[in-house]
Structures are given as structure tokens and as C-alpha cells.
Amino acid sequence: MAIRLFLGFVVSAFLWDAAVAHGGVVQEEDLCVIKVNYLRAHFKIYQPRASGHKQFCEDLPLASESVFVMEYQHDALKGMPIDFRIIRDVTGKGRFARMEDIEQIDDLDGVTVFYQEAVIEPDVFTVMHEFAGEGEFIGIVSATQPDTSKVYAAVFPFEVGFTGVGYWPFFIAVLVLLQLQYLVMSGRLKLWMKGRWSGAASSFLICAVLVAPVAAVFAEDGELRVSYSTPAGPPEINRIHSWILHLESADGVPVENANIEVIGGMPEHDHGLPTQPRVTEELGNGDYRLDGMRFHMRGHWEITVTVVTTEGSSVVVIPLHL
Amino acid sequence: MNSTLLKIGAAVVVAVVIIFGWQNRAIKPLAWTDTEIDVLRSLSLTSLPALPPDPSNAVADDPQAAAFGEQLFFDPRLSANGGISCSTCHQPERQFTDGLPKGQAIGTSKRNTPSIIGSAYSPWLYWDGRRDSQWAQALSPLEDPNEHGSSRQQVVAVVAGDDAYKSTYQALFEKLGDVSGNDPVALNIAFANVGKAIAAFERTLLPTAARFDDYVDAVADGNLQQQESLFSDDEVWGLRLFIEKANCTQCHNGPLLTNNEFHNTGVLSSPGELPDKGRVSGVQKVLSDPFNCLGEYSDDPRRQCAELTFVRTGPELIGAVRTPSLRNVELTSPYMHKGQIATLAEALQHYNEAPDAMIGHNEAKPLALATRELHQLEAFLKTLTASEAVHQSESM
Numbered sequence: 001m002a003i004r005l006f007l008g009f010v011v012s013a014f015l016w017d018a019a020v021a022h023g024g025v026v027q028e029e030d031l032c033v034i035k036v037n038y039l040r041a042h043f044k045i046y047q048p049r050a051s052g053h054k055q056f057c058e059d060l061p062l063a064s065e066s067v068f069v070m071e072y073q074h075d076a077l078k079g080m081p082i083d084f085r086i087i088r089d090v091t092g093k094g095r096f097a098r099m100e101d102i103e104q105i106d107d108l109d110g111v112t113v114f115y116q117e118a119v120i121e122p123d124v125f126t127v128m129h130e131f132a133g134e135g136e137f138i139g140i141v142s143a144t145q146p147d148t149s150k151v152y153a154a155v156f157p158f159e160v161g162f163t164g165v166g167y168w169p170f171f172i173a174v175l176v177l178l179q180l181q182y183l184v185m186s187g188r189l190k191l192w193m194k195g196r197w198s199g200a201a202s203s204f205l206i207c208a209v210l211v212a213p214v215a216a217v218f219a220e221d222g223e224l225r226v227s228y229s230t231p232a233g234p235p236e237i238n239r240i241h242s243w244i245l246h247l248e249s250a251d252g253v254p255v256e257n258a259n260i261e262v263i264g265g266m267p268e269h270d271h272g273l274p275t276q277p278r279v280t281e282e283l284g285n286g287d288y289r290l291d292g293m294r295f296h297m298r299g300h301w302e303i304t305v306t307v308v309t310t311e312g313s314s315v316v317v318i319p320l321h322l
Numbered sequence: 323m324n325s326t327l328l329k330i331g332a333a334v335v336v337a338v339v340i341i342f343g344w345q346n347r348a349i350k351p352l353a354w355t356d357t358e359i360d361v362l363r364s365l366s367l368t369s370l371p372a373l374p375p376d377p378s379n380a381v382a383d384d385p386q387a388a389a390f391g392e393q394l395f396f397d398p399r400l401s402a403n404g405g406i407s408c409s410t411c412h413q414p415e416r417q418f419t420d421g422l423p424k425g426q427a428i429g430t431s432k433r434n435t436p437s438i439i440g441s442a443y444s445p446w447l448y449w450d451g452r453r454d455s456q457w458a459q460a461l462s463p464l465e466d467p468n469e470h471g472s473s474r475q476q477v478v479a480v481v482a483g484d485d486a487y488k489s490t491y492q493a494l495f496e497k498l499g500d501v502s503g504n505d506p507v508a509l510n511i512a513f514a515n516v517g518k519a520i521a522a523f524e525r526t527l528l529p530t531a532a533r534f535d536d537y538v539d540a541v542a543d544g545n546l547q548q549q550e551s552l553f554s555d556d557e558v559w560g561l562r563l564f565i566e567k568a569n570c571t572q573c574h575n576g577p578l579l580t581n582n583e584f585h586n587t588g589v590l591s592s593p594g595e596l597p598d599k600g601r602v603s604g605v606q607k608v609l610s611d612p613f614n615c616l617g618e619y620s621d622d623p624r625r626q627c628a629e630l631t632f633v634r635t636g637p638e639l640i641g642a643v644r645t646p647s648l649r650n651v652e653l654t655s656p657y658m659h660k661g662q663i664a665t666l667a668e669a670l671q672h673y674n675e676a677p678d679a680m681i682g683h684n685e686a687k688p689l690a691l692a693t694r695e696l697h698q699l700e701a702f703l704k705t706l707t708a709s710e711a712v713h714q715s716e717s718m
Contacts, residue, residue, distance in 0.1 A: 046680050048590050053677035067591060069681055123602045123640050124681045128595075238576050238583075240445070240628045269572065271685060274583045276634035292632025296581035297572045298361075 023099070023154035025058050025139075032057035034070060036143050037152035039077050041070040041125070059162035063131040068139070070125040077125075080143040081118035084127045087111045089136035089157060097138050097157045113137070118144065134161025223250055224314040226305050228290075237298060237322060240275065243290040244283065247307060254286025255309060262290060264303040273301075298322045351558035354541055361565050366538040367531050370577040373442055377622035378615050379457050379518045381494055382525055390490045391523030394516060399480045400464055402428055402471030408463070408520065411435040417650045418527065423592070423661025429468035433598075434661040437654055440647055442525040444582040445629040449643040449659040450604025451584060454630050456521035458613040461513060474513040475503050481516060494519065510612070514619040529578065529649045534561075534705040553705065559695075560702025568673070568689055568699060579648035579706065586641040588677050588684030592660035597680040600659070601639035609633070640682030652704045666703055670696045 025034050025043055032055070034043035045056040050064040060066055072078055088111045091101040105111060114129040131137075141154045227246045235241065245262075247255035260279045265272035277292040295301060303318040354362065363369055373383075381387035394400065398407045411425040412418040418438040425431030433449050441447060447459035463469035464477050478501045481487045492498060495515045499508040533552055540548040553561070564570045575581055584601035591597040608630065613619050615627035643659045657663045663672060674696060676686040691699070 044680075046591075048680070049593060052590060053588070053680070055678065065594065067596060067680065069597070071681070123599060123637070126596045126681060238581050240632070269685060270683070271638050272634070272636065274581075274634070275629070275632040277632055292628055294632075296575075296583040298575060299572070 023141075023152065025154070025156040025158075027057050033073075034141065034154050034156070036077070036082075036141055036154040038074075039080075039143060039152060040073040041077060042073060044069050044071075058156060058158040060131070060158065060160045061162060063134050063160050065128065065130045067126060067128045070141070072124070076145075077143060078122045079120060080146060081120050082125055082141065082143045083118040084114075084116040084125075085112055085140045085142075086114040086129060087138050087140065088113060089138050091138070093157075094136060095157050097155060099140075099153055099155050102138065102140060102155060118142075131160045135159070223312075224248075224255065224307055224316060225250065226307070226316045226318065228318065235293070235295060235320070235322060237295050240292065240294040243277075243293055245279070245288045245290050245305065247286045247288065255307070256282070256284075256286065257309065258282075258288070259308040260288055260290075261306040261308075262303060263306075264301055266297060266299055266301055268300060269297070295322055349555075349559075351555055351562065358562075358565065359541055361571070362538045362541055362561075365534075365565075365571070365575070365577060365579060367529060367535045367577050368539070370443075370529075373525065373528075376442070376455060376457075376521070376525070377624070377626055378455055378620040379521055380621040381515075381518050381522050384494065384522055386490065387494050387519045387522035388526050389523075390487070390494065391519035391521065393487070394520050395523055397480070400470055400472055400477050402476075406470050408460070411469075412438055417653050419654045421655065423656050425469065427463075427469045428471040431466070431468050433659050434656065436646060437650070438524050439527045440529050440578045440649065441527075443578055444580075444644075446582060446584075446604075446608070446644060448604065450598075450600050450607070451644055452604040452607035453611060453613075454608050454615050454627075455613075456524050457514065457517035458611060459517075460520040460524070461517040461613055464516075474509055475501070477516055478509060478512045481512070491515065491519075507618075510619060514613055517613070518621075529647070530708045530710050532649065532706050532708050534702075536709075537561075537705065554701065556698045556701045557705055560698035560700070561705075563691070563695055563699050564702055567695075568691060569686070570699075573645040574648050580645040582644060584639055584642035584644055585685050586638070586643075586679050586682045587673070587686050588679035589658045589660075589662055589672065591680055592662055595660070597641060598643065598659060599640060599681070601642040601644075602635055602637075605633060605635040605639065638683065638685075641679055642682065648703065649706050650708055652707050666700050667696065670699055 023035050023037050025032065027033075032043045034041050043057065045058075045060060046054070046067045046069070047056070047060060047062060047064045048067060050062045068084065070077075070082075085108075087102075087105070087108065089097060090105060090111050091097045093101050102108070109115075113131070114127070116127045136157065136159050139154075139156045139158060141156075143152045144150070145152070225248050228243045229246070230241060230243055232241050245260065247258055247260075249255060262277050262279070263272065264277075273294065274296045275292045275294045277290055279288045280291045281289040283289055299322060301320040301322060303320060305316045305318065307314050307316070376382040395408045395412075398405050398410075400407065406427045410427050411420045411431070412435060413420055420426070420435045423434060425433075425435040436449065442456060445454065447453040447456065448462075453459040453462060461474075464472050465474065478498075481491050482498050482501060488498065491512075495512075498512060499505065501509050501512045503509055537549060537552045537557075540552055549558075564574075573581055573583070573585055584604075586600070608614055611617070615622070615630045616625055620627075646654075651657075652666065655664060655666070657666070657669045663669045670691075673686055674689045674691050676684055676688040678684055
């Protein structure tokens with residue numbers, strides 16, 4: 001019996017892989033991914049009224065208001081018209097339904113419960129559908145390549161009112177038992193219990209070495225020195241202002257005719273500057289006017305200055321504490 | 323046997339009481355260091371700079387324009403059904419908000435009604451920053467079918483048809499030209515001028531000092547006795563959490579307790595609606611707004627529009643909305659861009675958990691504050707309520 005269940009699991013996992021090769025939804029470690037042919041997007045479904053912030057990958061627990069979200073991992077999707085259809089599963093194939101099965105449905109509109117016409121969503125794709133009842137459904141996402149008109153599709157069967165947990169608990173229990181048996185038989189469990197404290201101490205030491213402070217490099221990359229001044233007084237938060245950047249070589253010669261790009265952000269908060277500053281004027285003597293600087297939080301900022309001249313290019317990071 | 327059980331029971335009760343008492347013992351607040359005092363000062367109204375000029379609006383600081391704008395602000399004739407004015411949603415007695423999740427006018431507005439107080443300091447208006455001046459903002463609700471539901475022709479016709487309005491208008495601006503719609507530019511100029519007068523009024527709506535500001539003064543003076551009479555220990559601890567462990571001042575900074583920037587904080591979508599895309603779509607709207615700072619209806623010949631010129635977009639602005647001011651926050655429920663959160667306690671609980679955002683990325687990290695700390699933060703937030711109402715509301 002156990003072997004039959006196990007084999008069943010292996011076979012279904014194998015078949016499922018075959019199904020998604022054409023495009024579908026897969027769970028990759030922690031991430032739920034929709035593959036529209038080779039184009040990928042982070043896929044998640046919410047039932048905000050019923051389950052708050054809880055994310056689902058395919059099967060949904062209740063017939064409720066459901067929000068489907070695709071966050072593109074391929075930039076190509078940003079410019080492609082995408083349409084989204086949900087049909088009742090009439091293929092009889094359940095989990096293993098594929099595009100070929102969908103194509104055989106005579107009256108696709110007749111079995112459609114939700115359809116979002118093709119739209120270009122440059123940032124994130126979202127649709128919402130309130131399921132009237134529980135059952136088995138199939139989602140079909142198609143994206144059209146604007147240049148070639150080639151259509152890429154993903155098909156993902158799912159269940160609404162999903163309560164089954166499949167073979168997973170059984171499978172996990174078998175694994176845990178096998179591992180425990182191995183540990184007990186080999187005597188490693190005892191060894192591990194003994195070594196716990198010394199192990200903890202050594203890992204603590206390793207951590208301490210890893211987090212030791214690294215000397216900060218201030219605004220030079222060996223060949224280029226960048227300094228800045230702020231004519232309107234020291235930088236304050238929430239005020240748009242200008243900088244004067246001064247560029248010189250390691251031996252103090254001003255750098256002229258440079259092409260400069262400036263970006264910045266707070267590494268601790270994963271966000272950039274609220275503005276997109278630009279060098280608007282070369283003032284001579286290695287000085288450049290940088291307009292549009294604004295900070296919106298106190299804390300540690302890093303301003304990255306990329307300088308391209310006929311000599312080559314340099315990247316210099318200016319740390320700044322506000 | 324029974325007596326042993328009784329003894330164990332008694333010991334457990336005593337232990338629980340001791341632990342509970344220890345966890346909730348009153349601890350005297352710590353004294354503020356010089357660096358902390360600097361932070362406190364930066365949040366106080368005494369640090370509020372002078373109003374930034376609005377060169378795009380020639381009458382921004384004209385008292386006659388402000389008086390005219392005040393009349394327009396309360397005039398329901400500027401609506402499709404003659405029953406809606408700006409003050410329908412921006413109610414002076416409610417800090418210019420309406421106490422509803424979403425504004426109710428001709429229909430239901432798309433988002434929560436924000437306060438107007440201090441908005442002259444913001445480079446961006448609306449939750450998604452789709453307008454870049456108070457006057458450009460003031461025009462949009464007039465033509466929004468769910469708000470005033472009016473049209474620029476109708477709005478200008480009201481001004482042209484009211485003798486007092488017409489003479490004030492012509493004293494402030496130029497003679498009203500052909501505003502029937504045959505000359506779209508003339509009509510737009512007149513329409514923009516209506517917005518500029520309303521903005522001149524809104525510019526006068528400024529925050530007034532709260533107990534918090536008095537407390538900061540007392541801290542700056544080193545007056546301990548006054549500090550203790552102004553703030554309870556919980557409020558002081560709440561303030562310390564606000565500027566330190568709870569990370570509130572990352573966004574709620576400066577004397578208005580907002581950076582007027584855009585952040586995704588993972589608030590759940592509003593019932594029956596897709597998650598709000600927020601700033602990523604707001605950026606496109608402000609850039610294409612004919613009444614923006616760079617447009618032909620701006621009064622600034624030099625088009626000094628640093629904010630619009632250096633505006634940026636990017637994936638981190640997906641689902642990001644503008645940080646609201648926390649001044650008078652106790653009086654401006656419900657909270658968030660769709661009014662999804664009803665109480666301050668729930669708002670704090672939301673930030674304490676910082677769940678993953680439905681779209682985009684939640685910038686806030688879970689805080690893991692204890693219940694008592696959340697109470698202290700809430701107590702502090704209530705010290706931000708202005709002692710006096712905004713001066714304009716008295717004349718209403």
C-alpha cells in the first residue's frame with residue numbers, strides 16, 4: 001500500500017513537470033512562479049476578504065473574492081498584451097489539463113467564468129474574480145509578442161474549496177521516520193546532542209568574524225576622486241536641492257567633459273532616492289552641477305556616481321549620514 | 323494530596339502575578355540625550371519653515387484671492403447637482419476630512435479623503451501624487467463624475483454669472499474672455515484661475531501647536547517639571563518608540579510628520595477592488611496633466627519645476643502611496659488610502675506585523691513590539707492633536 005502511494009506520488013510529480021513544460025504554475029522553493037512559455041512571473045493569489053494577507057499558489061480554500069497577481073520576472077512581459085481567462089474544468093483531465101485540451105473545447109466562452117481582455121500592464125498584472133461556488137477550474141494566461149504576434153500561454157488547473165492535502169503528510173512522515181531511524185542506528189543523534197554546545201560556540205565565533213566592520217571607501221576608486229558641496233547649506237531631508245560635484249584624478253587633475261550618472265538609495269531600506277537627479281551643467285575645473293537631489297529619510301544613504309570619460313569609466317560611492 | 327495541589331496552585335498564581343506585575347511595572351522614562359533632543363526638535367512645529375513659494379500660482383499669497391477661494395471652496399453651485407462643495411468631504415470641523423473610508427459626494431470617491439492642512443508644503447497632492455500643486459489638485463474633483471461631477475464650462479459659468487464673483491475674478495485675474503468653450507485655451511485659463519483662487523485659500527490652512535510641541539519646548543528648555551505635567555510616562559515611552567524602535571520617523575518625519583513621499587506598506591486591498599497601483603500610475607498622470615508645473619497654465623515664466631523635472635518611477639513605487647501627516651491623527655480616522663483600517667490601534671498592529679504586500683514590496687519590517695509598547699505609541703500619537711482648531715474653521 002505504502003509503496004503504491006509513494007509510486008503514485010512520484011508518477012504524478014513527473015507528469016506534472018511534463019504539463020508545465022508548455023507553461024503553467026509551479027512552486028519553486030518559496031516562490032510560486034507562472035511560466036508563460038519561457039517568460040516568468042511571480043504568481044500569487046489572495047482572498048483578502050476571507051484570508052487577509054495569506055498567499056495561495058494555485059488551489060483556493062473558499063469560493064470568495066480572489067485577486068490574481070503576476071509580478072514580472074521578464075521585462076518582455078511589461079510591453080506585451082496579456083489576457084486572463086478562468087474556465088470551469090470540462091476537460092476531464094483535472095491536474096493534467098494542457099493547452100491541447102483547452103483547444104479542443106468547442107464553446108470556450110460557454111465555460112468561461114471570468115475573462116480579462118488583453119491589456120498591457122507595464123508594472124504588475126492584477127485581476128479579480130469572485131467565485132460563485134466551489135469546483136475545479138482552469139486558468140489560461142496568454143501573452144502576445146507585439147513584434148511577431150506569437151502567442152505564449154500558461155495553463156494552470158486549480159481547485160476552489162480545496163481542502164485535500166494529498167500524499168504530502170504521508171510522504172513527510174516516511175522521510176522523518178527514515179531519517180530518525182538512520183540517526184538512532186548510526187549513533188549520530190547521541191553525538192549531535194553532545195556536540196551541541198561547542199558547535200553553537202564555534203558558529204557564534206564565525207558570525208562574529210563575519211560581521212566585523214569593513215573599512216569604508218570614501219568616494220574614490222583608485223583613479224578618480226569625487227567630492228561634493230551643497231551651495232544651499234548642508235543637506236536636509238524633504239528639500240529638493242543641488243550639489244556641486246568635483247571630479248579629479250588620483251593626482252589631483254580636474255576631470256573635464258565627463259559623462260556622469262547619479263543614483264542613490266538607502267541600502268538598509270531597499271529603496272532609492274525619491275527623485276532622479278541629473279547633472280545639468282559642467283561648470284569647469286572639474287565641477288559639475290547636479291540638480292534634483294532630495295532625501296526623504298534620516299539615516300545612511302549611499303550615492304553612486306558613475307563617471308565615463310574618454311579615458312574609461314569609474315564608479316564611486318559616496319556614503320552620507322543624515 | 324489535596325493540600326499539595328493547593329500549594330502548587332497558590333505558587334503558580336503568585337508566580338503569574340509577579341511575572342505580570344514585573345512586565346507591566348512602571349519604569350521612569352530615560353532622560354533625552356542631545357542627539358535625541360535634536361530629533362525631537364526636528365519634529366516640532368517650531369521647526370516648520372516658511373511656506374514654500376508657488377511661482378506657478380501668481381495669486382498664491384494674495385489675501386483677496388484667498389477670500390475668493392474660501393467662497394468657492396464652500397460653494398455647492400460648482401457641482402452637477404448643486405449640493406456638493408469641496409467642504410462636503412473636506413469638512414473644517416473634522417480637520418478637513420470626512421470620517422469615511424472613501425469620500426461620498428455625487429458618487430463614491432476612489433480613495434480616502436485626506437486633510438488639506440499643511441498640504442502647501444507637499445510637492446505632490448493626492449495619495450498617488452498625480453497632481454503637483456494645490457491649484458492643479460483643486461481642479462480635478464470639480465470634473466470627477468463621482469465627486470462634484472461638474473465641468474469646466476459649468477464652473478466658469480457660475481463665476482461669470484455671479485456679479486460679485488465676476489468682479490472679484492476680474493480684479494484678481496484678467497477680463498473673462500470667451501468661456502463658452504469655443505476657445506478651449508480661454509476656458510482652461512479661467513478654469514485654472516478658479517483652482518488658483520481655491521489654492522490661495524487652502525494655502526492658509528496650517529497646523530497649530532499640539533501638546534507634543536509644548537513638550538518638545540519643555541525638553542529643549544530642560545524644564546523637567548513642565549515635561550512631567552505635559553506628558554505621562556507612557557506618552558514619553560511612546561515618543562521614544564516613535565523615533566527609535568518603531569522606525570516611524572523613517573517616513574513620518576519633519577514638523578508635519580510626513581516626508582510627503584511614496585511608500586508601500588502592505589495594506590490590504592479595499593473590498594471589491596484590485597490592489598491600488600499607487601505611485602507608479604500617479605507618476606504617469608502628473609507628467610501628462612495639462613495643468614502641471616511645466617504646462618501652459620503655470621504662471622511661472624521660468625518654469626522652475628525641480629520636483630516634476632527630476633521625478634522618478636520604478637518597481638519600488640508599485641503600490642506605494644503618499645505618507646500622510648500624523649498631526650491630528652486621532653481625529654482623522656479611518657486610515658490608509660482606502661480607509662481600510664478603522665482605528666489607530668489596528669493601524670499600529672498592521673505596522674507591527676508588516677505583512678507581505680499584495681503587489682510590490684512592503685518597505686516596512688515587522689516590529690515585534692509588545693502590546694504595552696503599542697499602547698504607549700498610541701498614547702503618544704494622541705499628543706499630536708492640535709490644542710486649537712485651525713484658525714479658518716472659526717470663521718465658518
